[in-house]
Amino acid sequence: MKTVTSLLLLALISVYGSVASNNVLYPYGLDQGDKVTPTDDDGTSGEVQLSIEFKFFGKKYKSLHVNNNGVISFNVAVSQYTPDAFPLTNGEAFVTPFWGDVDNDLGGIVYYRESTDPDLLQKITEDLEKHLPHLHYKATWAFVATWDKVAYYGSASKRVNTFQAVLTSDGFNYIAILNYDDIQWTTGTASDGDPDTGLGGTPAQAGFNSGDDTHYFSIPGSRTNEVLKIQKTTNVNYDGRWVFEVDNFKVPGGCIFQAKFAKEGEDFWSESSCSTKCRCQDGQVSCAEESCPKSGTCEASGSFFTCKIPKKGCF
Structure with a gap:
């Protein structure tokens, strides 16, 4: 006989598609003092005034x-x-954990709050001590935005996404944390996605845009079908979490090469012909001419390319 807990779990799965099992999100919801954006396709909170100046790509902002x-x-x-x-060069500066066609008329809530709550700041401090120990960071301020179980435009399914963006400062450093709890769709139907799966078309973008043609960054998999797996990726050895220093912009755990992320110690080819092999070492990328052998194939891998050599069979 099924337990009440099991029945409840099955009910949740039937409503939301799956139940996230990791603990990557910071607390959110009305009980945390969050506000909510209007329940409106393509809606917005309106301008939110901040109590501090948040520095992003060298510029200061007092609202968002x-x-x-x-x-x-x-x-x-x-x-x-x-x-x-990316890049978008019309002056738009933004952080996007998952830029896609959300329709919370069909499901989900978008929460947000500015906070100096000691418990939240302590949790952020502890996490950043693990992720960025060289900073000796002690959070004094945070802004948390959470997209909770949001549906996609034109959805004919129960697929929903839950993700979060956290901006934080200690008065000297400015950090963005992107958290991914459960990602089940990539595309709304107005972006040529499939109404039954939320896949295909032009998938979601994740990353940063400063508004010029130089300072921008895309998380690997952005605008491809691979973004569906973003909850399994990381740059700080914590699946579902990406952490960035966003004042002068640094990406821990790897290198920025052609505005894309290469993992520390990773070898990769920079173009689809696999004729230039590169390596990320100590935050710097070095490249040299080296071709993929004729027995191999040049295949897309993350942000770059890899040379796949078939394994020899056993006889």
Whole structure:
């Protein structure tokens, strides 16, 4: 006979598609003092005034917008639902944990709050001591935005996504933490996604845009089908979490090469012909001419390419 707990779990799965098992998110919800954005396709919080100046790519911002489509923007609200490839050079500065066509008319809530709650700040401090020990970081301020079980535009399924963006400062350093709890769809139907699966078309973008043609970053898999697996990726050895220093912009755990992320110690080819082999070492990328052998195939892998050599069979 099934227990009540088992029946409850099955009921949750039937409603939400799956139950996330990791603990990557910081606390959120009305009981944490969160506000919510309007329940509106392509909606926004409106301008939210901050108690501090948050530094992002060298510029200071005193307000932001939390946009339903998975974007925190500093200059203006972002209602666009199909993500463009970075960089966007029209002056728009934003953090996007998952820029896709959210429709919380069909399901989900977008929460946000500015906080100096000691318990939250202590948790962030402890996490960043593990992730960025060289900073000796002690959080004094945070802004938390959480997209909780949000549906996609045109959905004919029960697939939903839960993810979070956290901005934090200790008064000297400015950090962005992107957390991914459960990602089940990548694309709304207005972006040519499948209504039954939420896949295909132009998938979601994750990363940062400063508004110019130089300072931007895309998390590996952005605008490809691979973004569905973002909850299994990380740059700080903690699945589902990406951490960035966003004042002068640094990506721990690897290198930035052609505005893309290469893991520390990773060998990769920089183009689809696999004729230039590169390596990320101590935060720097070095490259040399080296071709993939004729017996191998050059295949896309993350942000770059890899040379696949078939294994010899056993006889």
